[in-house]
Each structure stands twice: as C-alpha cells, then as structure tokens.
Amino acid sequence: VYYLVGVDLGGTKIATALTDTDCQILKYDAVRTEAVRGPEAIIDQMVSEIRRVIEDLPKESVLGIGVACAGLIEPSTGKVLYSPNLDWRDLPLADMIARRLDYPIYVGNDVNMAALGELHYGAGIGKRQIVCVFVGTGIGGGIVIDGHLYEGANGFAGEIGHVTIDWDGPDCPSGNAGCWEGFASGTAMQRRTLAALDRGEPSMLAEMLHGDPSKMRVELIAEAAAKGDALARRIIAETGELLGAGCANLVNILNPERIILGGGVIRGVPELVDMVDAVVRRRALSDAVAGLDVVRARFGREAGVIGAAVLAKLAGKP
Amino acid sequence: VYYLVGVDLGGTKIATALTDTDCQILKYDAVRTEAVRGPEAIIDQMVSEIRRVIEDLPKESVLGIGVACAGLIEPSTGKVLYSPNLDWRDLPLADMIARRLDYPIYVGNDVNMAALGELHYGAGIGKRQIVCVFVGTGIGGGIVIDGHLYEGANGFAGEIGHVTIDWDGPDCPSGNAGCWEGFASGTAMQRRTLAALDRGEPSMLAEMLHGDPSKMRVELIAEAAAKGDALARRIIAETGELLGAGCANLVNILNPERIILGGGVIRGVPELVDMVDAVVRRRALSDAVAGLDVVRARFGREAGVIGAAVLAKLAGKP
DSSP: OOEEEEEEEOSSEEEEEEEOTTOOEEEEEEEEOOGGGHHHHHHHHHHHHHHHHHTTSOGGGEEEEEEEESSEEETTTTEEEEETTTTEEEEOHHHHHHTTOOSOEEEEEHHHHHHHHHHHHSTTTTOSSEEEEEESSSEEEEEEETTEEEOOSSSOTTOGGGOBSBTTSOBOTTSOBSBTHHHHSHHHHHHHHHHHHHTTOOOTHHHHTTTOGGGOOHHHHHHHHHTTOHHHHHHHHHHHHHHHHHHHHHHHHHOOSEEEEESHHHHHOTTHHHHHHHHHHHHSOHHHHHTOEEEEOSOSTTHHHHHHHHHHHHHHOO | OOEEEEEEEOSSEEEEEEEOTTOOEEEEEEEEOOGGGHHHHHHHHHHHHHHHHHTTSOGGGEEEEEEEESSEEETTTTEEEEETTTTEEEEOHHHHHHTTOOSOEEEEEHHHHHHHHHHHHSTTTTOSSEEEEEESSSEEEEEEETTEEEOOSSSOTTOGGGOBSBTTSOBOTTSOBSBHHHHHSHHHHHHHHHHHHHTTOOOTHHHHTTTOGGGOOHHHHHHHHHTTOHHHHHHHHHHHHHHHHHHHHHHHHHOOSEEEEESHHHHHOTTHHHHHHHHHHHHSOHHHHTTOEEEEOSOSTTHHHHHHHHHHHHHHOO
C-alpha cells in the first residue's frame, strides 16, 4: 500500500493530510501557523505535522509530499518568490523541507493546487478546458487547458482577481486599478455592507453586529438575506452580477467547458453559483456559453491538502 | 517543388496568395468581395481567384488551401457559424469550396490565422506562450499556449475585444457591457475624436476633415498628432492607456512571454506599442511582466493569407 502527503500552508493555518493514492484523505490535522516566529520555525512546525501523519508508515510507502502555499511560487524549484500572507520573499521552501525530511517534496501555489484537486478528483473530472474561480478574501484562479493546469510562461498564470473590470477604478496594491477582487471578493462584500450601514441604510445586520464592525462576515450577510433583509439581499445580488461580469470575461477569453466556483464566499452563499451562471449567459458570447456549465467546487477547506497530494502524485510519476 | 494557397475572405476584400512551403508569398491578388450577391457567388469569386494563382501548377504540387474567414468558425468542420461581415450563418464553407475544387480545404477564423502566421513565421517565432492583440475596427485576439494556437472548448477562445473593462459601461451588441473594443479600437478612437470636435475642442482635425465626419480615420489622427495637435495627441495617449489596461488583464490571466500587437490601428499609430508596454508594466503583476515583452506584429494586411497558408501546411501534416 502506498500513501501521499498533502500540506496546505497558509498565513493562519497549516493543514496536513495523509491520503491514499487516489488522494482520498485518511488522516487530517490542522494547527495555527506561528507566523511571527519566521520561516525556520514555521517549516519546523510543518515538518513535525508531516511526521505525525506518517509516523508509523514504512518509509518507502510514502511516495511524496506536496505543499500548497499561498503566494507566488516558482513551480520548477519550489521556491516561494513572494507570499504576502507569510511575509516571505525568495524562500527556497522545497529545499528547506527536503533538508529536514528525506522524501520527494513538491511545492505549488495553493489556488493552483485547489484547481488541480478539482480537475483530478472533484468537479472537473472528465473536462479538458476549465476555469476555477475561488472567491474568498480575494479572488484566485486556476486555469486548465487541454486537461493540464496552465501555469503560464513563468508560473504566474491565473491571477484573475487582478483583472480590471473598471479601468479607471480604485488603485489596487497589485499595481492595477479597479481589480475584480476589489468588487466581488468577500472583503468587498463586507466593505460595501459596512459602508451601507454607515450611511444609515436600515438592516438587521446593524443589530447582528452588536456594534462591532469587525464581526462582519459573509456568513452573517447570508443569514440576514435568508431572513429577508433587503440590504443583505442587495449586496448578494450585486456580488452575483460582479462575479458574473468577471466570469464572462474569462469565458470570452478562454472559452472553457466549465467554470468551477469555490472558496469561502461560495460556501457561505451557495446561491451565487446560479446567479453567476445567469449573468455569464447574459454577458458572454452566446456561442462560447452554448457548451458551458457553471458548477460549485467539490472540495471545501480541504481543497488545498487534496490538491497538494495530487501534485505529489503527478510529479512522482515517471 | 510544393506550394500552399492562403485566402483571406473578408466582408470587403478577398485576398489570395500562392506561397512556398515556408509560407512566403509568391503571388498575391486581391479583389472586392461582391458581398451583396450572397454566399454561392462569393465562393465562386473566391474559387476563381484560387484558380488564378494556381493556374499552371501541377495538381499534386499544391498541398492544400487555407481560408481565413472573419467570424465564428467551427475549426473541426470548416463551417462558418456566424460572420457579421459577410452576413452568413451556419454556412458549410469548407464543403462548399471542396465541391468546386479538388484540394484539401481548411477554414479558420481570420484573427486566429493571423496569430498562427505570427507564431510560425513572424514576431512569435521561438516563443511558446503568446497573446496576439489585433486592433482595428474591433479588437481580436489569438492565444498561443505551449506553442499551439488555443481555440478553447469549441473554437471561440480569444474574443478579447469583448472583455469588459467597465462592468457598468455602455451595452455592446455582444451581450456584454463596457467591452474593451468599445474603448480602445480604431472605431472608438474615431468616435471619441468626433465627439470632442462636436464639443468644440480646438483641433486641426476639424479642418482636415473638410466638414465630412465620415472622413475620420486613425491615420488622420496620427497625422494631426505628428503635427502637434493636442486633441489628436490626447486621443492617442488615452488609447495607449486603454489598450494597456486590457493587455494587463491578459497578462495577469495568462502570463505570456510575449504580447504581439497588430492590426490597422497599430500600423497607423506604431508608437502605441511602447505606450502599451509602459502601461502593462505599471498595471500588471510585476512577476508576470518580468519575463514579458510587447512587440509589433511582423505582418500587415498580408497576415490573413499567410496564416491561412500556415493552417493548410499544419493541417496537411500527418
């Protein structure tokens, strides 16, 4: 029997899974990232998590370890070029893990890994041209071309959150202006809701927050909408339109067979999937949408560890 | 010695070329499309043009005939699904030509064919990830992934002119709103210039038009700009910004090695290439632009016939 290990390394959480060779999770563990202690300490923490899930397994039964890491990763070397969440720059992550653990180590961008998981074991099975759109604090993308994850000329393809949908709009730290994620991410939903409350728009959300704006969450907006709150409903409808506008752009450029929507905002407000589908059908070219469907991602929070295990599986193949 | 034939079939012109097997033009001929006479007459016209360029060649020396056609083409069948320029719908173009001419016939979208020509014999030689952006009356695109033209799930990829850069902007016949080509095409440049003249902005263009707004051309704007006309310069600078904003979107999505800019507007205002380069470097993610260059297309009006010959060459290969 053989096994794979998938790790999802983020700024707040390190999740580690042991999987079988079909990337099904057998063991799972998550700990808080001790981000303030710097890279060496975080890597030690991650390595002890990995050791925990593989503890009593014969060495040769573990085929490889995949790590999904937030940020810009150089896929060929497993180097973290820049990770804002971890505050890392030019860190040879794969090498640093390999110094501590004698297994094949592979590192990929966390969003790309989530797309890889959907492609091989999730909502993308059997499809060859896919765009995965993960909506959370930002918007990340994974592009599948001819059945393979497309990484671009040097590994940075799929930064779909930084597509402008308002060329003269507000500046984004990315260098661009009017970025899609500034309009349609969970962060944008929360910001727009709080701004409406500040303007005095009536909403049960004012009470639900108990006077603490930092308690604003997408789940709370969804809860208020379910109870008929007009502001919450309007914010969700606007988000559907804005998400759909950005997805229509991807359809007109890439003509995919399927759009897979995932991430915390979609989990919190699943009806966004149908809203996006309707907007894409209205805005994108009719011939390009004729063969398209818009579906929800199969995997939730576990998407990263599963995708990382898929990376290790694919990379380990001759 | 072997030959190829490339045809560029547009709403106003049918251009036909005989090329060698390196797709170099040996003979070239162009006639006005007799568009009012309907598809059978146009195809007859095209076939007599093809016969003219291959007249005295031994049959077996002509390896194939490629046709670049404006509109939505189904690449696998050579069917024209929709061509607004020719006012055709669901026309089996490849079959209709094959009934008249006993050679292998291949049909592709004209913009994709121009990209194919650049990839194999033009500004894209040696590059594997390319985005071609052709700016004329609209904006068309050709996407090259891993050294091959990417056509999407059913042949409609690359409709980059219909990416919204203003999600709440003016409606476009495509179904989308705020489409890039509505801001940054030659048509948009002419429209904005005429609107400024209407508002009474001082410009030598008012005189250059001799009172006839239908004489407005991108070349005229370029001429006025070269003479220091403030309005013409502003229109060109704005177009550089708008073209660059849309190209930055493509860079953040696709992370290409090279952007190739072509089409009538780029031929008329070549300084747009440097302007777009600067805007892309400012707006797109710095890691994605690190390995990118922005260059001018090699081919001009002949791009279609050359690309069509390339299609015939590639398709004819075992």
